Every structure is written in C-alpha cells, then in structure tokens.
C-alpha cells in the first residue's frame with residue numbers, strides 16, 4: 001500500500017485515472033501473456049518512423065498490427081507475419097475497465113476492442129507527444145500500466161503543448177481516455193528505473209497495454 005493514497009481522478013473531460021486497478025496477480029498474469037505475445041508470430045520490435053529513426057519503445061500488437069502511422073492485417077515492417085487475435089479475456093478486461101473508469105456499465109458492455117498495442121519501455125525509452133488517431137472510431141482507449149513508474153503527459157486535442165497534466169502512472173494503474181479527450185495529445189517523457197514493486201512480475205522496465213477499437217470491418 002502506498003503511504004499516501006492515490007485517489008481516482010478525472011485528468012481532463014473523458015480522461016480518468018484509476019490507480020491500482022490491477023491486483024498483483026493480474027499484473028503477473030498480464031506480464032506472462034505479454035512475454036508470450038512478444039515471441040511471435042510477429043516479434044516485438046522498435047517501430048521505424050517515416051524519418052528513418054526507430055522508436056525507443058518496443059511494440060507488439062494484437063488484432064491489428066500498428067506501424068507509424070497505419071494499421072494492417074499483416075506486419076509488413078516486422079517479418080510479414082499475421083498478428084495474433086485479441087483474446088476474449090483481454091477484450092473482457094477492456095469492458096470492465098471502461099465500466100469502472102466511467103462508472104457506466106452500459107458503456108462497458110458496448111466496448112469491443114479489436115486491437116491491442118503492447119509497449120515495452122527500458123530505462124531510457126520514452127514516447128513523444130502524439131494522438132492515437134489511426135482508428136476510425138471514437139471509442140475510448142484503455143491503458144494498463146505494469147512495472148516501473150512513469151510520467152504520463154496528457155494534454156489536449158488541439159496542440160502538442162500546454163495545457164497538459166503530468167500524471168504518475170504506477171504498476172497496476174488504469175487510464176481511460178475517451179469522449180472529448182479521445183484524440184488528445186499524450187506521451188511518456190520519462191520512466192523511473194527500479195520503482196516497480198517486484199510483485200508485479202516485471203524485473204525491470206515498464207509495460208503498457210492499450211486497447212483500442214479500430215472501427216475497421218475486416219478481421220486481420
């Protein structure tokens with residue numbers, strides 16, 4: 001237990017932080033699942049940006065493969081394999097996340113994520129300010145964090161800059177952004193090495209899983 005309790009909070013309209021949403025058992029189970037997904041058929045890799053630089057974060061996808069800046073059925077930029085499906089239990093977890101964050105069972109039931117991005121951050125990794133905008137749906141993004149703490153910068157839909165809020169995301173935290181904040185800029189300017197509770201099952205680094213609704217009709 002943290003000495004100072006971290007209350008749930010609405011960071012921006014439609015953007016809700018629910019601390020300690022995943023218990024340690026669930027965190028360990030997700031870490032084990034991520035290890036399996038990272039084995040393939042599409043390997044976890046640092047995506048290449050159009051500039052030619054590679055991202056510092058390593059990513060593997062489920063349901064639909066994401067590369068900057070589009071989704072595809074096949075991982076053209078990562079060996080040409082076909083992505084694994086989003087397992088039913090993970091989609092179910094996404095429904096519960098939306099229901100809990102918004103305190104809205106109907107919104108949870110209606111939520112059907114068909115893509116997941118699993119990001120691994122080592123001590124030096126970061127993610128610049130961006131919008132999740134390759135999806136054709138305004139359904140919320142569900143974000144689950146495991147491992148080291150980070151600063152998550154959550155801004156506004158108009159500009160990369162201020163106003164934004166810097167939020168500490170810890171192992172087990174849920175963050176949901178939808179509604180007026182669905183297309184807000186956000187990023188991870190810093191990860192804090194060796195700040196995770198070893199109970200989470202990740203010896204170092206940070207894992208983030210985002211669940212999304214792509215709005216695409218075809219199954220990958």
Ligand SMILES: O=C(O)CCC(=O)C(=O)O
Nearest residue numbers: 117119132152188208210
């Ligand atoms: O790692 C995070 O908390 C955010 C990840 C993210 O923004 C993304 O995958 O698009």
Ligand SMILES: [Fe+2]
Nearest residue numbers: 130131132186
């Ligand atoms: Fe994002």
